[in-house]
Amino acid sequence: MSAPVGGIVGAPVRRVDARAKVTGTATYAADAPVAGALHGVLVLSTIARGRVTAIDTGAAESAPGVIAVLTHLTIRG
Incomplete structure (x- = not known):
């Protein structure tokens, strides 16, 4: 394989x-x-x-910032 002629294809390029x-x-x-x-x-x-x-989710549900606690009972499929 020969070196690239007059172009950038195949030539090393500095990563900015x-x-x-x-x-x-x-x-x-x-x-x-x-x-x-x-x-x-x-x-x-x-x-x-x-x-x-x-599964006791009470502590997790009452923790600050918790939006939802999901278990196998709350997810379908």
Whole structure:
């Protein structure tokens, strides 16, 4: 394969964002704040191969800032 003739195709290009990425100062779409965004947290069983017989969501529901607590009973499908 021969070298590129008179063009940029196949030639190395300096990355203008390289310094920001390696120093941790680059901004990504995921870093942009979104008005009204909510965050979710999964709480899993701490007992391997255990059987869940009841779920007490009272403490989670009364925690400050909690909008909703979802369980297998609140999600269809």
